Amino acid sequence: MAIRRGRGVAAINYPTGMNLGGDPTQALVHSTPTGNFMVTLSSVDLGQGMKQIMAQICAETIGVPTDRVVIDTADTDTGPHCMGTFASRGTHRAGNAVIQAAKEARQVMLEVAAEELEVNASDLETDGQGNIQVKGAPQRSISIFDVALSAHFKRGRSISGRGMFLIPRSYPEKETGAMKPSTCYAHACTVAEVEVDDETGEVTVLTVKNVFEIGRALNPKMVEQQLVGGSWMGISHALYETTEPYYPSRDHAGTDFNQYLMPGPGDLAETEIIVLERPSADGPFGAKGPGEMCANPQIPAVANAVFDAVGVRIDTLPITPERILRALKAQAAS
Amino acid sequence: MAKVPVQFTLNGSEKAEFVESGTTLLHALRDKIGDTSPKGGCHQGTCGACSVIIDGELRLSCLTLAETCGGADIRTTAGLAEGGVLHPLQRAFLDGFATQCGFCTPGMIMAAKVLLDHTPNPSREDVVEALSGSICRCTGYEPIIQAVLAAARANSQNAA
Numbered sequence: 001m002a003i004r005r006g007r008g009v010a011a012i013n014y015p016t017g018m019n020l021g022g023d024p025t026q027a028l029v030h031s032t033p034t035g036n037f038m039v040t041l042s043s044v045d046l047g048q049g050m051k052q053i054m055a056q057i058c059a060e061t062i063g064v065p066t067d068r069v070v071i072d073t074a075d076t077d078t079g080p081h082c083m084g085t086f087a088s089r090g091t092h093r094a095g096n097a098v099i100q101a102a103k104e105a106r107q108v109m110l111e112v113a114a115e116e117l118e119v120n121a122s123d124l125e126t127d128g129q130g131n132i133q134v135k136g137a138p139q140r141s142i143s144i145f146d147v148a149l150s151a152h153f154k155r156g157r158s159i160s161g162r163g164m165f166l167i168p169r170s171y172p173e174k175e176t177g178a179m180k181p182s183t184c185y186a187h188a189c190t191v192a193e194v195e196v197d198d199e200t201g202e203v204t205v206l207t208v209k210n211v212f213e214i215g216r217a218l219n220p221k222m223v224e225q226q227l228v229g230g231s232w233m234g235i236s237h238a239l240y241e242t243t244e245p246y247y248p249s250r251d252h253a254g255t256d257f258n259q260y261l262m263p264g265p266g267d268l269a270e271t272e273i274i275v276l277e278r279p280s281a282d283g284p285f286g287a288k289g290p291g292e293m294c295a296n297p298q299i300p301a302v303a304n305a306v307f308d309a310v311g312v313r314i315d316t317l318p319i320t321p322e323r324i325l326r327a328l329k330a331q332a333a334s
Numbered sequence: 335m336a337k338v339p340v341q342f343t344l345n346g347s348e349k350a351e352f353v354e355s356g357t358t359l360l361h362a363l364r365d366k367i368g369d370t371s372p373k374g375g376c377h378q379g380t381c382g383a384c385s386v387i388i389d390g391e392l393r394l395s396c397l398t399l400a401e402t403c404g405g406a407d408i409r410t411t412a413g414l415a416e417g418g419v420l421h422p423l424q425r426a427f428l429d430g431f432a433t434q435c436g437f438c439t440p441g442m443i444m445a446a447k448v449l450l451d452h453t454p455n456p457s458r459e460d461v462v463e464a465l466s467g468s469i470c471r472c473t474g475y476e477p478i479i480q481a482v483l484a485a486a487r488a489n490s491q492n493a494a
């Protein structure tokens with residue numbers, strides 16, 4: 001009886017969004033009379049930072065500071081249509097819709113500014129600070145505040161735009177069954193080191209080293225936050241969490257946090273995160289969806305590390321001490 | 335059921351309420367007084383989201399009856415900022431990206447405040463121990479641990 005060490009590796013591809021019956025998300029952008037921009041969405045921020053990212057995308061496209069953009073995700077009954085926040089699709093789908101809507105709004109904004117400055121709209125540019133100026137002659141400029149006032153009270157124009165991003169439905173080919181479940185994939189690789197007590201079946205994860213390829217990181221600190229939390233969650237799924245420990249039997253199913261196990265702050269493995277940025281072809285500014293992907297590779301990596309440590313393959317999650325001991329017993333018997 | 339009067343101070347100001355006997359402090363704070371900073375996660379003492387400070391001690395407001403709080407000094411996360419200036423713990427959570435959905439955050443901050451009030455220069459183990467009654471779905475805890483350590487450092491620099 002001993003503590004045995006093992007190391008496991010796993011790599012994954014993870015689709016950004018999924019092939020529903022076509023996968024659309026819609027966004028609407030309009031300016032207030034004072035030149036702030038409202039983005040209306042039905043995509044929901046669950047804490048992953050959707051609002052911040054959408055504000056950055058809209059601000060970058062229109063050419064204003066991020067704090068001039070307000071994101072309204074209030075009501076899925078009255079907002080523009082979105083399939084929802086799931087499958088790591090939010091940044092990719094809603095981001096593309098916001099870009100399209102913001103481009104249209106920017107065009108109207110420039111047209112109003114052109115009338116005010118008596119120049120051609122194609123000769124104008126934004127300075128990113130809230131002003132519009134003539135290319136090559138920045139002293140000829142007008143604030144976006146004044147442009148919005150003019151649009152609203154003088155020229156009767158709505159500085160607004162509509163955006164729709166659709167991944168069309170992919171049908172399987174009749175002959176081969178081949179289809180395109182997603183247009184965009186994120187990738188990850190994890191190496192996990194564990195200790196397994198072959199007497200108690202208990203697994204301790206010592207280190208997890210993760211490399212994530214996530215397209216362009218639109219907000220690097222928030223990406224890191226997702227990845228750190230996701231790496232922990234992957235370990236939690238590998239070793240602890242389940243609502244159905246004896247599936248399909250409901251016996252001993254957890255009904256509250258006393259029974260539904262999650263690792264606490266005292267159970268953390270030493271965690272390393274490395275981000276690779278390979279901009280995607282069809283993502284907003286090259287982004288992919290890192291959200292769910294980042295909690296996946298730890299699971300097979302831990303399973304492989306357990307195999308490396310004690311020579312048993314556990315193929316049912318979570319990898320509990322009971323499952324390990326049963327497998328060790330079966331191994332000894334054969 | 336008969337209502338009972340209860341009087342306490344919440345974040346320094348006097349509160350008086352009539353509550354049904356058996357009402358939890360969590361319910362009284364959120365639904366009667368309107369301080370929604372303590373969150374109701376499990377209502378059975380297993381998640382820590384409802385943590386508040388009563389007379390300097392960390393307590394679970396979902397397991398505390400409001401009527402037992404007469405005369406108590408109750409502190410919640412809503413009372414931490416002074417004017418527009420965030421408390422060092424709030425600042426550290428913000429700067430350290432230690433919150434995502436935010437549901438655990440008020441409980442974590444209360445637990446950390448009691449720790450730092452008693453142990454201004456805690457070790458990592460002290461922080462882990464102090465946070466161990468609170469669960470977080472989102473962050474993986476490490477950013478929270480780091481934020482509490484950063485707040486302790488900021489406090490001791492200010493004191494020096």
Ligand code: FES
Nearest residue numbers: 375376377382396
């Ligand atoms: S709500 Fe009080 S501990 Fe969960």
Ligand code: FES
Nearest residue numbers: 434438470471472
């Ligand atoms: S930040 Fe979501 S539960 Fe902790």
